[in-house]
Amino acid sequence: xxxxxxxxxxxxxxxxxxxxxxxxxxxxxxxxxxxxxxxxxxxxxxxxxxxxxxxxxxxxxxxxxxxxxxxxxxxxxxxxxxxxxxxxxxxxxxxxxxxxxxxxxxxxxxxxxxxxxxxxxxxxxxxxxxxxxxxxxxxxxxxx
Amino acid sequence: xxxxxxxxxxxxxxxxxxxxxxxxxxxxxxxxxxxxxxxxxxxxxxxxxxxxxxxxxxxxxxxxxxxxxxxxxxxxxxxxxxxxxxxxxxxxxxxxxxxxxxxxxxxxxxxxxxxxxxxxxxxxxxxxxxxxxxxxxxxxxxxxxxxxxxxxxxxxxxxxxxxxxxxxxxxxxxxxxxxxxxxxxxxxxxxxxxxxxxxxxxxxxxxxxxxxxxxxxxxxxxxxxxxxxxxxxxxxxxxxxxxxxxxxxxxxxxxxxxxxxxxxxxxxxxxxxxxxxxxxxxxxxxxxxxxxxxxxxxxxxxxxxxxxxxxxxxxxxxxxxxxxxxxxxxxxxxxxxxxxxxxxxxxxxxxxxxxxxxxxxxxxxxxxxxxxxxxxxxxxxxxxxxxxxxxxxxxxxxxxxxxxxxxxxxxxxxxxxxxxxxxxxxxxxxxxxxxxxxxxxxxxxxxxxxxxxxxxxxxxxxxx
Numbered sequence: 132x133x134x135x136x137x138x139x140x141x142x143x144x145x146x147x148x149x150x151x152x153x154x155x156x157x158x159x160x161x162x163x164x165x166x167x168x169x170x171x172x173x174x175x176x177x178x179x180x181x182x183x184x185x186x187x188x189x190x191x192x193x194x195x196x197x198x199x200x201x202x203x204x205x206x207x208x209x210x211x212x213x214x215x216x217x218x219x220x221x222x223x224x225x226x227x228x229x230x231x232x233x234x235x236x237x238x239x240x241x242x243x244x245x246x247x248x249x250x251x252x253x254x255x256x257x258x259x260x261x262x263x264x265x266x267x268x269x270x271x272x273x274x275x
Numbered sequence: 276x277x278x279x280x281x282x283x284x285x286x287x288x289x290x291x292x293x294x295x296x297x298x299x300x301x302x303x304x305x306x307x308x309x310x311x312x313x314x315x316x317x318x319x320x321x322x323x324x325x326x327x328x329x330x331x332x333x334x335x336x337x338x339x340x341x342x343x344x345x346x347x348x349x350x351x352x353x354x355x356x357x358x359x360x361x362x363x364x365x366x367x368x369x370x371x372x373x374x375x376x377x378x379x380x381x382x383x384x385x386x387x388x389x390x391x392x393x394x395x396x397x398x399x400x401x402x403x404x405x406x407x408x409x410x411x412x413x414x415x416x417x418x419x420x421x422x423x424x425x426x427x428x429x430x431x432x433x434x435x436x437x438x439x440x441x442x443x444x445x446x447x448x449x450x451x452x453x454x455x456x457x458x459x460x461x462x463x464x465x466x467x468x469x470x471x472x473x474x475x476x477x478x479x480x481x482x483x484x485x486x487x488x489x490x491x492x493x494x495x496x497x498x499x500x501x502x503x504x505x506x507x508x509x510x511x512x513x514x515x516x517x518x519x520x521x522x523x524x525x526x527x528x529x530x531x532x533x534x535x536x537x538x539x540x541x542x543x544x545x546x547x548x549x550x551x552x553x554x555x556x557x558x559x560x561x562x563x564x565x566x567x568x569x570x571x572x573x574x575x576x577x578x579x580x581x582x583x584x585x586x587x588x589x590x591x592x593x594x595x596x597x598x599x600x601x602x603x604x605x606x607x608x609x610x611x612x613x614x615x616x617x618x619x620x621x622x623x624x625x626x627x628x629x630x631x632x633x634x635x636x637x638x639x640x641x642x643x644x645x646x647x648x649x650x651x652x653x654x655x656x657x658x659x660x661x662x663x664x665x666x667x668x669x670x671x672x673x674x675x676x677x678x679x680x681x682x683x684x685x686x687x688x689x690x691x692x693x694x695x696x697x698x699x700x701x702x703x704x705x706x707x708x709x710x711x712x713x714x715x716x717x718x719x720x721x722x723x724x725x726x727x728x729x730x731x732x733x734x735x736x737x738x739x
Contacts, residue, residue: 138437138503141510149517156521159540163468166534171464181461188401188459189389194322199531200608201467202403205309205321207692208608232317239312239693242320244386261463267538269530271605274689 170265183257186250195241197275199266205239208275213255213262215273220255227251276638278349280356285639286366287342288632292721294335294373295625299714301327306707310700319381326380326406332620333404334373337415339628340449340485341369344426344442346635347492352433357425365421372414376407398459402470405456412456419450437506438488438495441513445484452476464532471527478624479520479548479590486586486627487513487555490579493634494559497576499567508558515551523548526598530607538600545598549591552583552623559583569735572637572645574654578630581662585622593618593669605684610676610699618669621661629720636724642732649727653719660716667709675702 167173192198195206216222227244228251234240246254276282304324308314315324349356356362379388385401392408394400399409407415423446430439455472491509495502525541559580570576593615597606606612633654637646645651682695690698 138507141507145510145514148514152521171532189386191322191385193403194325197608234313234316264532266530271684272689274683
């Protein structure tokens, strides 16, 4: 860097640039917040869905699965599991309920969480709600 | 070591290395579970191993950043640390909190841990990387505040260098953004939107300021290049980091329910995120080539150059590979993401912490400037073992990712997730082997602290 470009110019670019783009980010966040009600399926957030989300969190489901593509890559994507299971809450509940306690020899297996029927229903409701968020067409196909 | 109080850095560095070992061991457990599905099941399910792997990483990097700050801030400010006792106390608070949290992950089911720690009062658990019980998160905030107070007072009292100001800015940003870890709305889209304010704005924002400041400090010390030159570079690099990286957050907002325009903002700005990393590589090599002295600590110089190169490859190149929205549509949440994550964290943050440890630890252990030749040779072996094996881990995960994306998402007959996983298991085996080599590198690294510690100090080469 030549002598004409001084340290104080570099400093001003840093402070000015950081501040400008931070404010732009805040403005975009504001706009996003305005646009979300039409996209994020918030009307479907019932007490069951909220309970389902809590159960999802308190069992660290994100530690193996992805949800809308975020999480761990050890087990299938669940953002669209509701549609993958034929738009059936019952299928989701039956799957979770039937996991063997000792796993499956040599294979990956979901733990047996011993959920009550109410908890199972809440989880399935949460996954149904998730599947109805407008994700700009992601995932590319039903396999997630 | 010019100031007595710099010595508080030492336990922080030791704790960092101990947690590094835990991180790698649990990484190997996870890697094995990828191909041997019921390994340690149901005692240590995959998610538990993963929490230990990622949380240990985050915590040991934080230990490393704090140790780095306690070492370099007094030297830059040319004054003793404001309150060394507070630094020592916070070390134990943080270590006990980290230890109890890891024990909690391993000893009881996660849901039980949530109950025991009363997650209901203020639910913050169960989000990726932020799995810590709420009480641990509060502990982290307290430690961070005490740390910032201590460092801030020291900076205020002493000489205000650019290195110190940038470091302080980065650390303050780290603490402030962590507060979003306490915001967990029922609305999944809002939850994810602000979760990234912690995760992205940390690793692709304020952490890069910390990285830049530590690297600048070490380069000033080992090259003897005029501080004015290095500080100018530092400003330009971190300016580019924030100019590209803040709006670059948009590359996480393509498919989580946020508006479509983020595909443009995210693609354009995050495509420029490699620029500051490229500049960092050019600058590190430039400074070393223009060095005015031959510092006897060659290992530290190697780490400094290594972190610049590997951060560019891991964060810059591997990030760019899948950052454009049309590409990311297929690669999102696949092994490509994992490949990028591994090399980026290793290159940018693991290596910068190992750089400052390499530079500072000899002095903290009573040397004048450097370890013995024997010790340095071993340390440089560990550098190559860990770095090359990380390159291979990344390449194997990339191979796995390309196949996964094709079989599951691109081909005319997309296959289910688990069916695809079985077909790409060869790559997971190769990754595990590379992981074992990484562990060997880590063992060699630890050995370098004990081998040759009685030998005389290395002396700088005389250039003719």
